[in-house]
Amino acid sequence: MNLLQTMWSISRRKSLLNCPRQYVMRYSRSQEKWKYSNNLVELSLTDLMIRSSRKLMLERLEDHKNGIEWSSRMVQLKLKLGLKVEMNLERYEQVKHKESRYLNYLISSAKNKIDSLWNTEIFKRIISSEIRQWSVMDRKKFFSDGHIDIFCSPDICYKIQNKWNLLRIDFQGERKNASSELEGMAMVNWAKRNNFLPLVTEQYIVHTLKYIGGFWIHEKYFPSEEKLQQSKQLLEKDVNAMNNLVNKMGPLMDLSQIPLSNSQSNCNKCSFKQLCPAKDGLEQSKLEQNSIEYNSVKIRFESK
Numbered sequence: 001m002n003l004l005q006t007m008w009s010i011s012r013r014k015s016l017l018n019c020p021r022q023y024v025m026r027y028s029r030s031q032e033k034w035k036y037s038n039n040l041v042e043l044s045l046t047d048l049m050i051r052s053s054r055k056l057m058l059e060r061l062e063d064h065k066n067g068i069e070w071s072s073r074m075v076q077l078k079l080k081l082g083l084k085v086e087m088n089l090e091r092y093e094q095v096k097h098k099e100s101r102y103l104n105y106l107i108s109s110a111k112n113k114i115d116s117l118w119n120t121e122i123f124k125r126i127i128s129s130e131i132r133q134w135s136v137m138d139r140k141k142f143f144s145d146g147h148i149d150i151f152c153s154p155d156i157c158y159k160i161q162n163k164w165n166l167l168r169i170d171f172q173g174e175r176k177n178a179s180s181e182l183e184g185m186a187m188v189n190w191a192k193r194n195n196f197l198p199l200v201t202e203q204y205i206v207h208t209l210k211y212i213g214g215f216w217i218h219e220k221y222f223p224s225e226e227k228l229q230q231s232k233q234l235l236e237k238d239v240n241a242m243n244n245l246v247n248k249m250g251p252l253m254d255l256s257q258i259p260l261s262n263s264q265s266n267c268n269k270c271s272f273k274q275l276c277p278a279k280d281g282l283e284q285s286k287l288e289q290n291s292i293e294y295n296s297v298k299i300r301f302e303s304k
């Protein structure tokens, strides 16, 4: 049975927009059928490296807070170890032997990413203690708004004079779009529900650092009550679209009813590719899917 979708996060939204089929397989409650742990689906090495880089960033920041600084070699070692921890030993050994060049490439590009993150203005000000009041936040902390659990915590919260700055760091950023600002505003709605942060909207500034095309791009937004309201509406609309999508599968969880991605680049990095008709070419699979949809509509029409 397909249960109601009740969670919202930026990752879920990205997945929904980039590929509805991927969203259903990764996040819908019916995902048990396609769970990662059944060995049919494994997160790609790129996804694992992003996960490992995020953990490393938080750990390094916490160590900095405690007066411990990491050398360049330490960053590299931690990235390697982090990746190893993210996968089972058998897979790690396989990758080490069969894809060692790719593994080294991933580690070295993740290191470059971390180095350039530490060179962004915000990080330089944190590391040099120009920004003194800051803390790392827990992304697993959510707030409930009616029937939706909203996971949109910033990664770092810092205070400059009387302004609270909410920063989200996206290791796989996407270019700014019409909704970027409202997505960012969700962090303010989250912060206002946090007992340790202020209730006054104008006391916040929202920042995002997104890694796009080899650079960290900084975006900055100023909240207002109207934007916070619009952000809530955006989230409602998303969750509604998620539910419509899951319902479209019907009780048999028929994945052939779910649209595929519009872009081959999403397929290239998708963990579900081996379970998807698009593994043999996206364009051809979309034509086949259209004809399946056409036939099922036709059958329904003729049986009336």
Ligand code: SF4
Residues within 6 Å of the ligand: 019, 020, 021, 022, 260, 261, 266, 267, 268, 270, 271, 272, 273, 276, 277, 278, 279
């Ligand atoms: S391979 Fe492409 S179409 Fe299939 S689930 Fe992944 S992103 Fe979507």
